Amino acid sequence: MADAVTARDASDVEAAVQWALAENKALEIIGQGTKQRLGRPAQSDATLNLSGLTGITLYEPEELVLSAKAGTPLAEIDALLAASAQELAFEPMDYGPLLGLAAGAGTIGGVLAANLSGPRRIKAGAARDHFLGACAVSGRGETFKTGGRVVKNVTGYDLCKLLAGSWGTLAAMTDVTLKTLPRAETEATLVLLDLDNAAAMKAMAAAMSSSCDVSAAAHLPKNVAVRVSDSVPATRAITAFRLEGVAPSVVHRQSALQALTRPFGAQDMLNAAQSRALWRAVRDVTPFAANGPAGEHLIWRISTAPTKGAELAQRILAASDAEIMFDWAGGLLWVAIAACDDARASLVRRAVEVCGGHATLVRAPAALRATVAVFEPQQPGLAALTKRVKQSFDPQGVLGPGRMWAGV
Amino acid sequence: MSVKMPVLDQRTLARRDDIVRALRAIVPGEGVIAHEREMRPYESDGLTAYRQLPMVVVLPDTTQQVSRVLAYCHANEIKVVPRGAGTSLSGGALPLGDGVLLGMAKFNRVREIDFDNRVVVVEPGVTNLAVTRAVEHAGFYYAPDPSSQIACTIGGNIAENSGGVHCLKYGMTTNNVLGCEIVLMTGEIIRLGGKHLDAGGYDLLGIVTGSEGLLGVVTEVTVRILKKPETARAILLGFASSVDGGDCVARIIGAGIIPGGMEMMDRPAIHAVEEFVHAGYPLDVEALLIVEIDGPQAECDHLIERVSDIAKSCRATTSRVSASEEERLLFWAGRKAAFPAVGRVSPDYYCMDGTIPRAKLPLVLQRMGEMSEKYGLAVANVFHAGDGNLHPLILYDANNPGELERAEDFGSDILRLCVEVGGVLTGEHGVGVEKRDLMPAMFSEIDLNQQQRLKCSFDEKGLLNPGKVFPTLHRCAELGRMHIRAGKVPFPDIPRF
Numbered sequence: 001m002a003d004a005v006t007a008r009d010a011s012d013v014e015a016a017v018q019w020a021l022a023e024n025k026a027l028e029i030i031g032q033g034t035k036q037r038l039g040r041p042a043q044s045d046a047t048l049n050l051s052g053l054t055g056i057t058l059y060e061p062e063e064l065v066l067s068a069k070a071g072t073p074l075a076e077i078d079a080l081l082a083a084s085a086q087e088l089a090f091e092p093m094d095y096g097p098l099l100g101l102a103a104g105a106g107t108i109g110g111v112l113a114a115n116l117s118g119p120r121r122i123k124a125g126a127a128r129d130h131f132l133g134a135c136a137v138s139g140r141g142e143t144f145k146t147g148g149r150v151v152k153n154v155t156g157y158d159l160c161k162l163l164a165g166s167w168g169t170l171a172a173m174t175d176v177t178l179k180t181l182p183r184a185e186t187e188a189t190l191v192l193l194d195l196d197n198a199a200a201m202k203a204m205a206a207a208m209s210s211s212c213d214v215s216a217a218a219h220l221p222k223n224v225a226v227r228v229s230d231s232v233p234a235t236r237a238i239t240a241f242r243l244e245g246v247a248p249s250v251v252h253r254q255s256a257l258q259a260l261t262r263p264f265g266a267q268d269m270l271n272a273a274q275s276r277a278l279w280r281a282v283r284d285v286t287p288f289a290a291n292g293p294a295g296e297h298l299i300w301r302i303s304t305a306p307t308k309g310a311e312l313a314q315r316i317l318a319a320s321d322a323e324i325m326f327d328w329a330g331g332l333l334w335v336a337i338a339a340c341d342d343a344r345a346s347l348v349r350r351a352v353e354v355c356g357g358h359a360t361l362v363r364a365p366a367a368l369r370a371t372v373a374v375f376e377p378q379q380p381g382l383a384a385l386t387k388r389v390k391q392s393f394d395p396q397g398v399l400g401p402g403r404m405w406a407g408v
Numbered sequence: 409m410s411v412k413m414p415v416l417d418q419r420t421l422a423r424r425d426d427i428v429r430a431l432r433a434i435v436p437g438e439g440v441i442a443h444e445r446e447m448r449p450y451e452s453d454g455l456t457a458y459r460q461l462p463m464v465v466v467l468p469d470t471t472q473q474v475s476r477v478l479a480y481c482h483a484n485e486i487k488v489v490p491r492g493a494g495t496s497l498s499g500g501a502l503p504l505g506d507g508v509l510l511g512m513a514k515f516n517r518v519r520e521i522d523f524d525n526r527v528v529v530v531e532p533g534v535t536n537l538a539v540t541r542a543v544e545h546a547g548f549y550y551a552p553d554p555s556s557q558i559a560c561t562i563g564g565n566i567a568e569n570s571g572g573v574h575c576l577k578y579g580m581t582t583n584n585v586l587g588c589e590i591v592l593m594t595g596e597i598i599r600l601g602g603k604h605l606d607a608g609g610y611d612l613l614g615i616v617t618g619s620e621g622l623l624g625v626v627t628e629v630t631v632r633i634l635k636k637p638e639t640a641r642a643i644l645l646g647f648a649s650s651v652d653g654g655d656c657v658a659r660i661i662g663a664g665i666i667p668g669g670m671e672m673m674d675r676p677a678i679h680a681v682e683e684f685v686h687a688g689y690p691l692d693v694e695a696l697l698i699v700e701i702d703g704p705q706a707e708c709d710h711l712i713e714r715v716s717d718i719a720k721s722c723r724a725t726t727s728r729v730s731a732s733e734e735e736r737l738l739f740w741a742g743r744k745a746a747f748p749a750v751g752r753v754s755p756d757y758y759c760m761d762g763t764i765p766r767a768k769l770p771l772v773l774q775r776m777g778e779m780s781e782k783y784g785l786a787v788a789n790v791f792h793a794g795d796g797n798l799h800p801l802i803l804y805d806a807n808n809p810g811e812l813e814r815a816e817d818f819g820s821d822i823l824r825l826c827v828e829v830g831g832v833l834t835g836e837h838g839v840g841v842e843k844r845d846l847m848p849a850m851f852s853e854i855d856l857n858q859q860q861r862l863k864c865s866f867d868e869k870g871l872l873n874p875g876k877v878f879p880t881l882h883r884c885a886e887l888g889r890m891h892i893r894a895g896k897v898p899f900p901d902i903p904r905f
Contacts, residue, residue, distance in 0.1 A: 161614025182664030249707030305603035358608025376608030
């Protein structure tokens with residue numbers, strides 16, 4: 001059992017990293033530990049727990065800015081923002097249901113370290129796009145800051161982009177600042193029924209190319225759609241489009257989108273409550289939840305060009321009995337594959353190589369995550385650059401070594 | 409020139425003829441410029457107070473040529489400064505006397521327009537506006553719109569992470585770029601991103617964007633395009649004080665409204681503009697605000713009415729909603745002509761670019777007024793009010809001895825003030841050489857060293873655009889040294905379980 005170190009404040013974090021350097025130990029940086037099952041299994045001597053670094057230190061709704069200590073629960077931030085009718089517009093997904101953990105947990109530091117986003121990614125961006133500033137302790141045991149508290153800032157390198165999605169392997173964030181945005185007054189969702197994957201991609205491309213300002217577009221084939229039965233007609237494939245904004249605008253765009261997508265066949269409308277339920281399910285990939293019918297399946301997450309979604313899916317479906325759902329107008333595929341020894345990695349990697357993009361094995365037993373590449377393998381030049389970037393922050397490899405790639 | 413640049417490498421200069429010959433072997437024909445007269449156009453960028461002839465200018469037109477030029481310069485320890493259209497306002501493309509000026513203007517083709525994926529693939533020398541021009545027939549546009557968009561290139565936009573007046577709603581360059589091909593100083597060609605979202609590993613695209621040409625040379629860019637909003641309406645608001653104007657901005661956002669654009673001008677700027685453009689701006693106000701709402705007609709009408717109500721409650725003394733597209737454009741014509749308008753009333757002006765928390769605007773304007781008296785130089789302000797990006801224009805006359813230096817000192821004081829109130833040194837123009845020596849006002853040595861270590865991972869010899877952004881140049885080996893404080897760590901104090 002690895003040691004666990006719980007930091008009380010930012011100076012503890014610095015001290016812990018310096019200890020690791022002096023003792024030649026490796027640390028796994030965690031918040032509430034909700035994503036420890038994602039990535040290559042830890043090769044660390046101790047966990048450095050930041051969940052004690054809590055508290056929202058600044059929130060100015062009219063400036064659209066919030067600062068918090070990295071271990072602050074996301075739920076606490078969501079609640080405070082909601083009270084001012086604001087939100088984190090990138091709609092961070094909750095990996096809990098997929099990874100077999102309670103829903104609603106996790107810290108803001110974890111949200112950023114995993115660069116989370118949700119269905120609104122296609123319109124509003126990911127965590128990276130809302131991450132304004134940070135204080136962090138590098139693998140050199142030095143506390144540095146980057147960015148600021150204003151949205152428009154080009155002073156020095158934008159290290160926030162690098163910290164977002166680095167899974168705690170470059171630095172341990174202690175304080176973070178994010179852009180907040182008003183939440184939409186209302187929403188509605190238009191659903192097209194019975195489309196196959198290829199037709200759904202065409203419908204989504206048409207909707208996204210319109211001025212209807214669609215804030216989310218997903219396609220759930222019939223076998224997946226049945227598992228979100230509480231919000232939609234359960235037994236048919238659904239292709240869903242979310243419209244958000246002030247009521248008169250949503251009404252107007254709804255009729256425009258209905259007219260535009262009429263050639264694609266049968267339609268249905270979801271009201272605001274149904275819409276919220278559906279997109280929560282899509283965001284958290286609940287059709288593949290660990291406690292559901294696909295709970296034993298291995299899960300791949302694939303990002304590709306939206307028009308390549310159907311082709312990429314077909315390449316996988318032709319050689320396996322996978323279940324696949326599509327978000328991001330076809331550009332995000334969640335692939336559930338029956339448990340097996342190789343996670344069908346060569347099949348998935350080959351499909352991604354042909355269609356473009358990247359794949360991550362997000363749910364698999366630890367033994368499998370140790371043998372199959374979890375993150376997208378890189379070309380030699382990019383791999384070497386990645387390693388140099390890692391070393392520029394963490395020359396001794398004390399922060400989550402091997403979490404993303406073996407030897408990095 | 410008051411900024412110190414790296415010492416000229418005499419060994420390189422002594423080999424100049426050989427270097428020119430070697431470069432001509434890589435880039436044939438007119439692609440290598442070595443005559444002083446022909447290099448003259450490259451001696452400065454948009455920050456014209458700084459001038460320096462490069463050792464030689466190279467204008468490659470293929471990625472392979474870029475790669476070979478860089479590999480050659482890397483092997484021979486020759487510095488390289490990349491340049492797009494040369495519109496940088498911070499001296500980012502200022503040449504080095506012992507360096508190669510790598511002009512990317514020949515990379516001017518739109519390689520692919522992909523409406524179904526809503527992306528365009530362009531070469532870096534394509535101008536910002538040309539991207540929109542290439543797709544507007546189908547109702548699309550490229551959102552970031554820096555005011556130099558007619559001339560500035562996408563490659564330069566990547567280097568500077570350029571913004572524009574629509575940033576608050578549509579983001580800056582970094583939020584609108586999906587992929588790029590870059591060539592490292594070693595000549596290695598690396599592809600980052602593509603038509604898909606997010607990185608499969610570290611977000612190196614996010615780092616390259618805004619790196620001011622210090623990490624690599626961009627040879628291809630994939631940008632996201634958006635469908636044009638159905639319509640747009642603007643409202644012109646005048647206020648008796650900047651406090652009222654600032655209050656109105658805060659309340660609009662507080663009401664959950666994110667305008668497509670929200671621009672403010674102070675009295676000197678309003679007067680200069682009105683005299684020049686006759687946009688119908690009120691002359692009896694201290695602050696003028698243009699708020700533009702875009703989207704479907706129903707949304708614009710609904711929100712403009714709410715903005716109008718908010719403005720009333722904020723004591724607006726003028727409130728005019730654009731009744732036609734012509735009138736909307738007229739409102740903007742004034743704002744867009746603000747820089748040349750100020751140029752008409754003063755022999756020279758120095759454009760600053762800080763960002764502040766919006767609420768600090770009245771304080772910053774007041775302090776700036778005091779500085780204006782101290783330095784004996786007038787200042788006019790235009791302000792991207794939505795995102796807090798302030799452009800003070802300092803009026804001076806370069807023919808009066810000492811005025812340029814006074815203007816620069818005044819500007820530095822303004823930027824220090826921006827940092828003091830919680831803002832930053834630059835919102836969209838970049839650090840370059842202009843703000844390089846102010847970086848310690850915002851960052852500690854540790855902060856800056858970490859940034860330079862990242863630079864080392866891309867350019868270990870420090871040959872790409874040295875002398876920009878960082879006030880002190882360190883050797884990478886020196887930066888890489890570790891000082892481990894064994895035994896001094898208060899680790900036992902930390903709870904363990």
